[in-house]
Amino acid sequence: MIKVENAQNIILENIETLEAEKVDLLKALSKVLAEDIHSDINIPPFDNSAMDGFALKSSDTKGASQQNPIILKIIENLPAGKTPKNTIHKGEATRIMTGAPMPLGGDGVIMVEYTESTNNEVKIYKAVSSGKNIRLAGEDVKKKELVLKKGSLITPAKIGMLASVGKEMVKVIRTPKIAILTTGDELVELGEKVTPGKIRNSNTYTLISQITKLGAIPVNIGIACDNIEEIRNKIRSGIQYDMLITSGGISVGDYDLIQDILKEAGLNLKFWKVRVKPGKPILFGLLNNKPVFSLPGYPVSSMIAFELFVRPAILKMLGRKDIFRKTILATLTNSIDKKTDRRQCLMGILKEVKGGYEVSSTLPQEAGMLKSMTLANCLILAPQECAHIHHGTLVKVILLNDKE
Amino acid sequence: MIKVENAQNIILENIETLEAEKVDLLKALSKVLAEDIHSDINIPPFDNSAMDGFALKSSDTKGASQQNPIILKIIENLPAGKTPKNTIHKGEATRIMTGAPMPLGGDGVIMVEYTESTNNEVKIYKAVSSGKNIRLAGEDVKKKELVLKKGSLITPAKIGMLASVGKEMVKVIRTPKIAILTTGDELVELGEKVTPGKIRNSNTYTLISQITKLGAIPVNIGIACDNIEEIRNKIRSGIQYDMLITSGGISVGDYDLIQDILKEAGLNLKFWKVRVKPGKPILFGLLNNKPVFSLPGYPVSSMIAFELFVRPAILKMLGRKDIFRKTILATLTNSIDKKTDRRQCLMGILKEVKGGYEVSSTLPQEAGMLKSMTLANCLILAPQECAHIHHGTLVKVILLNDKE
Numbered sequence: 001m002i003k004v005e006n007a008q009n010i011i012l013e014n015i016e017t018l019e020a021e022k023v024d025l026l027k028a029l030s031k032v033l034a035e036d037i038h039s040d041i042n043i044p045p046f047d048n049s050a051m052d053g054f055a056l057k058s059s060d061t062k063g064a065s066q067q068n069p070i071i072l073k074i075i076e077n078l079p080a081g082k083t084p085k086n087t088i089h090k091g092e093a094t095r096i097m098t099g100a101p102m103p104l105g106g107d108g109v110i111m112v113e114y115t116e117s118t119n120n121e122v123k124i125y126k127a128v129s130s131g132k133n134i135r136l137a138g139e140d141v142k143k144k145e146l147v148l149k150k151g152s153l154i155t156p157a158k159i160g161m162l163a164s165v166g167k168e169m170v171k172v173i174r175t176p177k178i179a180i181l182t183t184g185d186e187l188v189e190l191g192e193k194v195t196p197g198k199i200r201n202s203n204t205y206t207l208i209s210q211i212t213k214l215g216a217i218p219v220n221i222g223i224a225c226d227n228i229e230e231i232r233n234k235i236r237s238g239i240q241y242d243m244l245i246t247s248g249g250i251s252v253g254d255y256d257l258i259q260d261i262l263k264e265a266g267l268n269l270k271f272w273k274v275r276v277k278p279g280k281p282i283l284f285g286l287l288n289n290k291p292v293f294s295l296p297g298y299p300v301s302s303m304i305a306f307e308l309f310v311r312p313a314i315l316k317m318l319g320r321k322d323i324f325r326k327t328i329l330a331t332l333t334n335s336i337d338k339k340t341d342r343r344q345c346l347m348g349i350l351k352e353v354k355g356g357y358e359v360s361s362t363l364p365q366e367a368g369m370l371k372s373m374t375l376a377n378c379l380i381l382a383p384q385e386c387a388h389i390h391h392g393t394l395v396k397v398i399l400l401n402d403k404e
Numbered sequence: 405m406i407k408v409e410n411a412q413n414i415i416l417e418n419i420e421t422l423e424a425e426k427v428d429l430l431k432a433l434s435k436v437l438a439e440d441i442h443s444d445i446n447i448p449p450f451d452n453s454a455m456d457g458f459a460l461k462s463s464d465t466k467g468a469s470q471q472n473p474i475i476l477k478i479i480e481n482l483p484a485g486k487t488p489k490n491t492i493h494k495g496e497a498t499r500i501m502t503g504a505p506m507p508l509g510g511d512g513v514i515m516v517e518y519t520e521s522t523n524n525e526v527k528i529y530k531a532v533s534s535g536k537n538i539r540l541a542g543e544d545v546k547k548k549e550l551v552l553k554k555g556s557l558i559t560p561a562k563i564g565m566l567a568s569v570g571k572e573m574v575k576v577i578r579t580p581k582i583a584i585l586t587t588g589d590e591l592v593e594l595g596e597k598v599t600p601g602k603i604r605n606s607n608t609y610t611l612i613s614q615i616t617k618l619g620a621i622p623v624n625i626g627i628a629c630d631n632i633e634e635i636r637n638k639i640r641s642g643i644q645y646d647m648l649i650t651s652g653g654i655s656v657g658d659y660d661l662i663q664d665i666l667k668e669a670g671l672n673l674k675f676w677k678v679r680v681k682p683g684k685p686i687l688f689g690l691l692n693n694k695p696v697f698s699l700p701g702y703p704v705s706s707m708i709a710f711e712l713f714v715r716p717a718i719l720k721m722l723g724r725k726d727i728f729r730k731t732i733l734a735t736l737t738n739s740i741d742k743k744t745d746r747r748q749c750l751m752g753i754l755k756e757v758k759g760g761y762e763v764s765s766t767l768p769q770e771a772g773m774l775k776s777m778t779l780a781n782c783l784i785l786a787p788q789e790c791a792h793i794h795h796g797t798l799v800k801v802i803l804l805n806d807k808e
Contacts, residue, residue, distance in 0.1 A: 025594070029613045044772065045598055079630065081589030083601040099590055099701070101601050140773050147775060155805045156617060157777040160610035160703055164774060168594045185485030186503055190429070190572045194449055197487040197505050206564035209433045213560060226483065297503070299564055368448065369544050370568060371551060373561040401559045 003384070004308060004343050007274045008324075011284055011309055014270060015291055017319040018174040018242065025162055028154050030215055031172040032319035037148040039165045042138035047102040051133045054115055054122050055106035056093040058130040069116075069123040076103065093122050102134055109133035141165075153320065173319035178211050179238035180204055181221040181246045183231060183258060184297060189223065202370065203247045203295075203302045210306050216314050231261050239265075239287050242317060245310065248297040258294055259283060267292060275342035275384060278367040279305035298367035304345050304379065307400070327381065327396045330357035336382055336389040343384045347376035350397055359397050377401055407788070408712060408747050411678045412728075415688055415713055418674055419695055421723040422578040422646065429566055432558050434619055435576035436723035441552040443569045446542035451506040455537045458519055458526050459510035460497040462534040473520075473527040480507065497526050506538055513537035545569075557724065577723035582615050583642035584608055585625040586651045587635060587662060588701060593627065606774065607651045607699075607706045614710050620718050635665050643669075643691050646721065649714060652701040662698055663687060671696060679746035679788060682771040683709035702771035708749050708783065711804070731785065731800045734761035740786055740793040747788045751780035754801055763801050781805055 002010075020034030049055060056072055064070040072093040076086045080099035088094055088105035095117070096102075096109060108128040116123045141147055147161055154162075154172065162170055187201040188194055204220060211218040221238045224230045238244040246258050262285065263269065269285040278301035283294035291313055295305045315323045330350055338344045346361040347369075361380050363372035381396045382389055389395065406414075424438030453459060460476055468474040476497040480490045484503035492498055492509035499521070500506075500513060512532040520527045545551055551565055558566075558576065566574055591605040592598055608624060615622040623645055628638045642648040650662050666689065667673065673689040682705035687698035695717060699709045716727045734754055742748045750765040751773075765784050767776035785800040786793060793799065 025609060026612055026616075029616060041598055041604075043603075043774070045603060046600065050770075050772075079589060081591070081601055081630075099588075099603070135770075135772055139770075140768075140775050148778065153805075155778070156610050156613035157707060157774065157780075157805075159613040160606040160707070160774055161778045163594060163606040163609040164604050164703075166594055166598075166604060184503075185483060187485070190567060190570055194445055194570075196450065197485055199447075199449060199503070200445075200568050200570060202564040202567040205429060205567040206560050208430055209560035209563040212430075212433060226485075299568075303561060303564070364544075366454075366539075366543075368454070368539055370447070370561065370564055371544050374552065374559070374565045376561075401557075401561075 001273045001275050001280070001342075002271055004274055004276050007271055007284070007309060008312060010270050011291075011313050012316055012323070014286060015313050015316050018176055018317050020171045021174045022169045022171050025159065025168055025170055028162065028170040028172050029156070029159055031154055031175065033148055033150055033152050033154055033158070033170065034173050034319070035171040036146055036150045037162065037165060037167065039141045039143055039145050039147050041165070042143045043141040043164055044135055044137060044139065046137050048099050048135050049096045049102060049109045049133060050098065050135045051109055051111045052097050053109050053111045053133065054093040054117075054124070055088060055096045055103050055109050056124070056128065057088060057090060057106065058108035058128045058132065060090060061108070061110065061124050061127045064124045064127045066125050069125050072122050072124060074117065074120055074122055078103065095122070107131065151319065151321070175215065175217055176242035176314060176317045177217045177219050178243045178245060178314065179219045179221050179241040180207050181234045181238045181244065182223045183226060183246060183248050184223070185226045187223050202299055203297065206299065206303060207245060207247060207306060210303070210311070211314065214311060214314050215318060226257060228257070228261060231258060232265070235261060235265060239290050239292070241290070243290060243313065244287070244292045246292070246294045247302060248294060262287060262292060262294070274309075276308065277342050277344045279308060279345065280342065282309060284309065296367070299370040300347070300373050301367040303373055307379065308345070325398045327398050328357060329394045330359035330397045332380070332389060332391060332393045332395045333358050333360045334362050335391045336361055336380075338382055338387060338389075340385055340387050344382040346380040346382060347372045348378045348380040348397060349376060350378040350399065357397070359395065405677045405679050405684070406675055408678055408680050411675055411688070411713060412716055414674050415695075415717050416720055416727070418690060419717050419720050422580055422721050424575045425578045426573045426575055429563065429572055429574055432566065432574040432576050433560070433563055435558055435579065437552055437554055437556050437558055437562070437574070438577050438723070439575040440550055440554045441566065441569060441571065443545045443547055443549050443551050445569070446547045447545040447568055448539055448541060448543065450541050452503050452539050453500040453506060453513045453537060454502065454539045455513055455515045456501050457513050457515045457537065458497040458521075458528070459492060459500045459507050459513050460528070460532065461492060461494060461510065462512040462532045462536065464494060465512070465514065465528050465531045468528045468531045470529050473529050476526050476528060478521065478524055478526055482507065499526070511535065555723065555725070579619065579621055580646035580718060580721040581621045581623050582647045582649060582718065583623045583625050583645040584611050584649050584651060585638045585642045586627045587630060588627070588652065589630045591627050606703055607701065610703065610707055611649060611651060611710065614707070614715070615718065618715060618718050619722060630661060632661070632665060635662060636669070639665060639669055643694050643696070645694070647694060647717065648691070648696045650696070650698045651706060652698060666691060666696060666698070678713075680712065681746050681748045683712060683749065684746065686713060688713065700771070703774040704751070704777050705771045707777055711783065712749070729802045731802050732761060733798045734763035734801045736784070736793060736795060736797050736799050737762050737764045738766050739795045740765055742786055742791060742793075744789055744791050748786040750784040750786060751776045752782045752784040752801060753780060754782040754803070761801070763799065
């Protein structure tokens, strides 16, 4: 058995970020950019008015005030999207809307609020300095400037920037397809009757949801009964995807079967069993150079093993840098007794309190208690070496159910 | 002009959570549950073994030890998914796998690790107490128990619970479709050439991304030039969706046109302009009882106005309870000078430091600076009444780009 960190390191050493692909701009949201982006234009492309008002020569407005307005002749009306036809000479002004290009001869814009105008003339009630209310060409972005870096996560603002520089197609890291193979003679599907000795399949749905939330694509290979030929075929079809996860009924016995079949198929086993509770009986290896995880069948064990081991693997494939969740510190409101042979992840309820966080682990903690997992909002990470963690101790916590 | 909080209150007062609809289980992820869920079965449905080992009568194991094992006769092999055929009598044991139903007559399970067995016999090296390693029927969930409450956000664990209670279809709050109408003669689409006086449309793509991240469905109505008939037709088609957002080129002048057309169409105007920079020129009203927002055209103003006003509206429609983002406190590392006529939202860069957070607002803050928005990871909320905020002050910050 190896430690959690060792297992995580082995996983990350054996997993590569996927290759890039070109996608439509809007498909790039929340993916990782796989190219540096340089602007093909100045943004804004031309000097333009930052306000609705009048473009003019600032020198014409010297001394203008409420009591002593200066009168200029309006030579043109310029909405956004139109180009100016006339040059502004001394004593002249162009009515201009926000975003419209600055006419030649003008070097400042006065806001409409400080003017009064007829069709032909405008009274200017305030002096304007040169450059006032003008957005200069290239003020936001210069032509050829590096605007977005390879490797960054594409946010809504970055989608806007990609649009601004005309990228209809964007190179991003390809999204992995994750095959899920569920095993166990005891499992029945949702539509079926729960006959004696059977339980409903829930792990497949939880895993599909966990994968979906990470932005990867789950592929449900279905349930294989504990039958060698059936499992063999399903593994063969699952390993065509970018990763294969097998979820093992609720029996540790099942695993041995799966492990045997995976080995026979040529699995390069990297580890089997990790010093953590729950989630210990997890297998990781490579088959045809594709990562394979076999997860324990208890619902809580499956979720936590996914959280600790599969999630970082998928995020690395996606090219993400934020591979591990942030931990926060919270004050434990009950006491915890545990064995010292392994790390323990306890389902916790975290509350914000004045000055920090409080967390309790009073939910039933057995690996079969899916109800606790629906109520938990965090996992408490209890170190291997501690047998007893006192009420009032600061403990490390990772938030669940936050948004991937 | 009204204050930000007033505007937000008016929006929430005028927006209803959408009605419920039935969707396939996996479509329910990240939506809000619109029914109480009771379990149709006990989970687990029957007493079963929590371990791989041997089911037996605990009284038979009294005094068993490494030196003094007790030998029992194996009467049956019981994998998960099979039902026991034989009752365990004194001196007998059933080989049992995790999850398999407890045979009649057995009241405890010994882990395989504490045994040694042939086909017919098993040596027991440790005494077992009654009930040991047995998961009782209904231990996680009792039949008819309320397992999930109406109004809760559906997480992966809750999808697992819904599967466990056999819900193939789930009642959730319907997902709003949000129409986006972009206006402005100066806008060209991504594939088009940026001719003099024109700029590329970016707001539509940013808005689509912001809406997508909230889990709502954006519908792009396209660009309407500043032409009354065209805008009128597009508004008519946009208002058929659950919400209409108009995005106004970059000209304040455009708004007046949109506002006039909206009013002519019967808009019940709720407010126009809010005391906030950037994002001030925002309109909210109801048309055919559907919420309508007109957002400013500068890219930063548009994003921040969406963040402050449209986001809470969409989340309320989705039935979410976490309508406003959490604010955190961070130490300002530069100084801020502002006008006292309104709240200011500054694009900030937040860093975690020992004992808390530091934030700077040194990015260019003009409303046209989309590049700053791609670099910012938070918004600093500067109160209306402050003209100067000193370096070292604790300021309120909301995190952007975290996952919705």
